[in-house]
Amino acid sequence: MTPLLEVRGVSKRFGGVHAVKDVSFEVRKGTVKALIGPNGAGKTTLFNLVSGVAAPDAGEVRFRGEPIQGLPPHRVAALGLSRTFQHIRLFAGMTALENVMVGRHSRSRAGFLAGMLHLPWTWREERDVEARAREALDFLGIPELADAEATSLSYGQQRAVELARALVSEPELLLLDEPAAGLNMRETVELAKLVARLRERGVTVLVVEHDMGLVMNVSDEVVVLSYGEKIADAEPRAVQKHPEVIRVYLGEEDAA
Amino acid sequence: MTSRYARIAAFVAIVVAVQLATRAAGKEFFLTQLTMSAYYTLVAVGLSLLMGYAGQISLGHAAFFAIGGYATGALTTLDLSARRGAPLVALLARARVLAVRPDPYGGEALGVHPWAACAAALLLAFVVALAIGVPVLKLKGHYLAMATLGFGTIVYSVVLGTSALGAADGVGGVPPFPLPGGLAVGGGRADRVANYYVAWGLVALALLLLSNLVGSRVGRALRAIHGAEDAAAAMGVDVARYKLATFVLSAVLAAIGGVFLTHYNAGIGPGEAGVMKSVRYVAIVAVGGMGSLLGTVATSAVLSFLSLRGYFGTLDDAVFGAVLVLVMLFSPEGILRLDARGALAAAVARLRGGEGAR
Numbered sequence: 001m002t003p004l005l006e007v008r009g010v011s012k013r014f015g016g017v018h019a020v021k022d023v024s025f026e027v028r029k030g031t032v033k034a035l036i037g038p039n040g041a042g043k044t045t046l047f048n049l050v051s052g053v054a055a056p057d058a059g060e061v062r063f064r065g066e067p068i069q070g071l072p073p074h075r076v077a078a079l080g081l082s083r084t085f086q087h088i089r090l091f092a093g094m095t096a097l098e099n100v101m102v103g104r105h106s107r108s109r110a111g112f113l114a115g116m117l118h119l120p121w122t123w124r125e126e127r128d129v130e131a132r133a134r135e136a137l138d139f140l141g142i143p144e145l146a147d148a149e150a151t152s153l154s155y156g157q158q159r160a161v162e163l164a165r166a167l168v169s170e171p172e173l174l175l176l177d178e179p180a181a182g183l184n185m186r187e188t189v190e191l192a193k194l195v196a197r198l199r200e201r202g203v204t205v206l207v208v209e210h211d212m213g214l215v216m217n218v219s220d221e222v223v224v225l226s227y228g229e230k231i232a233d234a235e236p237r238a239v240q241k242h243p244e245v246i247r248v249y250l251g252e253e254d255a256a
Numbered sequence: 257m258t259s260r261y262a263r264i265a266a267f268v269a270i271v272v273a274v275q276l277a278t279r280a281a282g283k284e285f286f287l288t289q290l291t292m293s294a295y296y297t298l299v300a301v302g303l304s305l306l307m308g309y310a311g312q313i314s315l316g317h318a319a320f321f322a323i324g325g326y327a328t329g330a331l332t333t334l335d336l337s338a339r340r341g342a343p344l345v346a347l348l349a350r351a352r353v354l355a356v357r358p359d360p361y362g363g364e365a366l367g368v369h370p371w372a373a374c375a376a377a378l379l380l381a382f383v384v385a386l387a388i389g390v391p392v393l394k395l396k397g398h399y400l401a402m403a404t405l406g407f408g409t410i411v412y413s414v415v416l417g418t419s420a421l422g423a424a425d426g427v428g429g430v431p432p433f434p435l436p437g438g439l440a441v442g443g444g445r446a447d448r449v450a451n452y453y454v455a456w457g458l459v460a461l462a463l464l465l466l467s468n469l470v471g472s473r474v475g476r477a478l479r480a481i482h483g484a485e486d487a488a489a490a491m492g493v494d495v496a497r498y499k500l501a502t503f504v505l506s507a508v509l510a511a512i513g514g515v516f517l518t519h520y521n522a523g524i525g526p527g528e529a530g531v532m533k534s535v536r537y538v539a540i541v542a543v544g545g546m547g548s549l550l551g552t553v554a555t556s557a558v559l560s561f562l563s564l565r566g567y568f569g570t571l572d573d574a575v576f577g578a579v580l581v582l583v584m585l586f587s588p589e590g591i592l593r594l595d596a597r598g599a600l601a602a603a604v605a606r607l608r609g610g611e612g613a614r
Contacts, residue, residue: 051490077492085490091483094476102480106492108473112501115472116465122472129473165491 010059037225052076082171097146100133103165136164293560294455298513300556302506308547311482316408322529324511325518327377329427331368381511426525433519
């Protein structure tokens with residue numbers, strides 16, 4: 001069976017810096033895959049290559065067997081890849097509910113003309129979008145925040161709204177960019193539980209993360225990057241024993 | 257949703273009340289300037305969508321107004337009667353694209369029918385907006401402002417320098433625009449009340465369509481683009497396409513205003529394409545509140561009317577400039593949106609903070 005996401009021999013350079021060097025890995029349907037590595041390892045670059053923010057210089061990214069490298073982000077989103085941002089990117093001046101409703105954009109279709117004429121089918125679509133957005137807020141355990149201005153919420157709440165916004169499109173692949181960044185211990189534990197619940201629901205997840213503890217608990221497989229190269233790709237327990245991984249992470253600790 | 261229609265109903269009620277008030281006060285001649293201000297309001301309300309919702313600025317919207325006005329003016333004042341024999345002219349005449357009108361010397365002239373001219377004018381504005389919008393909307397902030405300013409300057413220079421468009425005199429002798437029921441958009445005194453209602457009816461229709469749009473999936477996506485462009489794209493919003501569609505929509509609305517005002521005034525001059533006009537529209541949107549269509553309509557109605565009646569005298573442009581400076585300094589979100597209590601509380605807090613520091 002073809003994996004849901006295949007990254008094959010992908011490279012990306014920024015000037016003289018080889019941010020990602022010939023990296024390959026797969027994400028199988030229904031699994032949680034983590035992408036870890038020290039700062040500057042190329043995690044975010046790789047994430048951007050998958051989500052369409054940047055195009056690779058070489059290599060292929062395939063989603064359900066179809067090449068998607070170089071597609072703009074809105075096209076990638078329409079295919080069923082949904083993402084969150086490392087630095088929270090909620091829409092200012094909109095409520096939490098409205099933010100989540102935007103997440104349903106790729107799964108609804110009322111355009112300029114239908115919107116202006118307020119055609120009956122668009123009312124039904126709007127009702128459906130709102131109902132699903134409320135469901136997503138329920139799933140995240142924050143239904144009471146629906147009418148709050150999104151950017152006025154606490155950091156942890158904003159993360160939850162972002163997750164709801166990413167989930168409301170019922171993505172085939174959920175891309176999480178450092179979801180534990182800026183969260184406290186309790187919130188990180190909540191996040192781990194949430195990822196576990198998502199997997200139970202059959203959502204496939206690719207998570208880029210700095211927090212080793214979170215990754216080891218929730219993922220089925222872990223890819224480790226160092227200086228743009230893949231140095232390990234295995235189950236969490238095997239990765240923890242991997243000599244190269246230990247060197248990279250302990251080496252960092254020595255330096256600190 | 258119901259409040260949307262309630263607001264538009266209230267707007268229509270005000271339009272009717274103003275007309276009755278002018279009659280009661282014996283000032284029906286005010287209706288002429290009120291009618292003209294309605295056509296300027298079409299430009300402002302489209303620009304309000306572009307600036308307030310999509311977050312894009314245009315300092316060139318007067319150009320689209322002028323494109324609409326000049327196109328309909330030039331086409332309807334053509335005289336093809338000398339070429340009646342040409343097959344194309346004969347075909348267009350038979351298809352009623354051409355219409356006969358009396359010429360100033362008592363003869364007959366053959367020009368483009370106002371409806372066909374209007375369609376051509378709007379198509380032209382559509383194509384120009386598309387051609388300008390595709391490259392220019394890749395720019396942001398200052399750069400977009402400068403590029404649209406440049407576009408406006410080009411259109412102004414072209415209409416001013418083209419003798420076929422009357423150069424500094426503009427196009428005159430534009431025939432009235434016939435409507436069903438024997439009405440016509442034109443300067444005839446008998447039609448003054450009807451023209452007032454036609455003009456403000458168009459504004460009400462634009463307001464209805466745009467309010468619907470703003471409350472729809474598209475409006476939500478536009479606000480998302482305004483809030484965080486990259487995140488909107490990640491949600492599947494085709495940011496470039498939405499910006500372009502909004503730009504084109506606002507340009508076509510401006511052109512509609514230009515078409516009808518040109519028929520109403522029986523002509524148009526190069527001043528309508530001027531940069532000062534574009535700045536004026538931006539000032540009106542700024543006062544009305546970015547993202548408040550009704551606020552923009554109210555502001556445009558009042559300011560355009562006062563300006564057209566000449567209340568600002570020789571300081572006409574200065575008034576709009578001053579308005580822009582004041583709004584940007586004290587309430588960038590627009591005066592009608594100014595939360596008076598919140599602003600007061602903030603001012604008090606600032607004063608207290610200042611004392612504390614001392």
